[in-house]
Amino acid sequence: MSDRRKPEAADDLRRRLDRLTLSRQEGFRRMAEAPPRPRPEPLTRRQLKALSDAARIEYDRLRRKWHANLGPLETPQMAALHEDLWDIVNSNDQDGDKVKGAIALDAFPGLGKTTAVLSFAKKFHRQRIVEEGEFTDEGWDRMPVCRVGLTANTGMRDFNRGILEFYAHPGRFRGTAADFGYRALDCVLSSGAELVIVDDLHFLKFRDRNGAEISNHFKYIANEFPVTLLLIGVGLAKRGLFDEGEDFEDAAIAQTGRRTTRLGMEPFTVDTEKGRRDWRDLLLAIEQRVVLAGKTPGMIADELSDYLFARSTGHIGSLMTVINRGCQKAVRTGAERLDEELLNTVKNDAASERARRELEAAFASGRRTSRPRKRAA
Structure with a gap:
């Protein structure tokens, strides 16, 4: 019988996908045909505290899976x-x-x-x-x-x-x-x-x-x-x-x-107005997907724009690593939001960390900005 015709629940399909590589047709088919992962319901801090221990464990498990699989983003x-x-x-x-x-x-x-x-x-x-x-x-x-x-x-x-x-x-x-x-x-x-x-x-x-x-x-x-x-x-x-x-x-x-x-594919750049708009659109898309009780409008796209560009040097792989690990720590520690203090405790790939200091200095001095002019004004 064809694998796609078996009456499998979506959750079971994803669990089995985790145990297969894409080098086998079963794994590739499950990746291609799996339904979208449901986004955990956003809760306030008060609603989080009202959860039972078992419900909180399950909710945090769902968020762990969600934040580890935020992509792909249509850049x-x-x-x-x-x-x-x-x-x-x-x-x-x-x-x-x-x-x-x-x-x-x-x-x-x-x-x-x-x-x-x-x-x-x-x-x-x-x-x-x-x-x-x-x-x-x-x-x-x-x-x-x-x-x-x-x-x-x-x-x-x-x-x-x-x-x-x-x-x-x-x-x-x-x-x-x-x-x-x-x-x-x-x-x-x-x-x-x-x-x-x-x-x-x-x-x-x-x-x-x-x-x-x-x-x-x-x-x-x-x-x-x-x-x-x-x-x-x-x-x-x-x-x-x-x-x-x-x-x-x-x-x-x-x-x-x-x-x-x-x-080819190019990294994000902030040397032009279009590049800065594209960077902001990416951060807005990420911000919309993040499920943290303390999330506020602009938490990522406004407050962390320069910081995240410096941490990632415009490479989406490095950016998503910082976001994923930051969200995991925000959930685990109870911070429930992303800021520079928390993200400074998150490790990233060596290549991004080497270029980080020079970019941070340029942003701090005002010689560069990652924000579109209208937003910066």
Whole structure:
């Protein structure tokens, strides 16, 4: 029986999702088809005190889960990326005899690349299920998306095995790289897959033997698999993914670059009025989602704007880490609100902390501001 047809409650679906990785189709399907997490009811401090011990424990548990999963937020960067992805993926809806262009999302860490791609993949999965039906013409469960995560020293055989692991193919344990490749193609065709996501591509060294094997294999997938390849990584251009190549050994890498559209994501900036408005809109969206009894209008978007930009340097991953950990501490300590004093006790990633002091000095001196001019006035 198809997993999606089992009568599971939403809470049970999420609990099971926690115990699965997105490298297996069961986990990916549950992520894509799980209903939105219900937001805990906001309570005042008086209402909090009126709760019984058991009710308070349960309420705080719900808030812990909620604050740990505040995203994804529809930022301008994510919206722009999704527009490009729809354009490219839809333009690849060609007949099977045509080679489909690949996509490479190349950006610094902490900008929400994987989060943005998974948000798109969820929409793509649901759209294709509605358009094409839950089952393929052969009666298999339709699985429009396949995701493979790479590790260091991944070779062609390991990559093919990753696809087989996603589908839990019984032949994933034994065989040659070619055997695994044929089985992977069979899985993709049987499931009706149209999008293959390859995460952490930067683990590959494109100039060594494994990198050349994988690059050749990407070419093979583009030629033989009726899918769009979506590659995610850091510093892919510097690693040679888009190089033209100067000799025969570089030819496969050059061809991969010719067939691949490079996309990126940028951090938030506060050097322009538009950038400051986008930053404020992001903070307002976060403020609306936070469930704390002592929350007041402007607690995040006004009172903490400069502070949070300095703590995150405009990287949404670092920002959400500070917010999540701050909310957890605010609930646990009974503070029930976010302010600089509480957030100063929250640790963040090393890269953001290194750049923090210089930004804080610029904001304190008035040389920079993260607030739109009308708000600042």
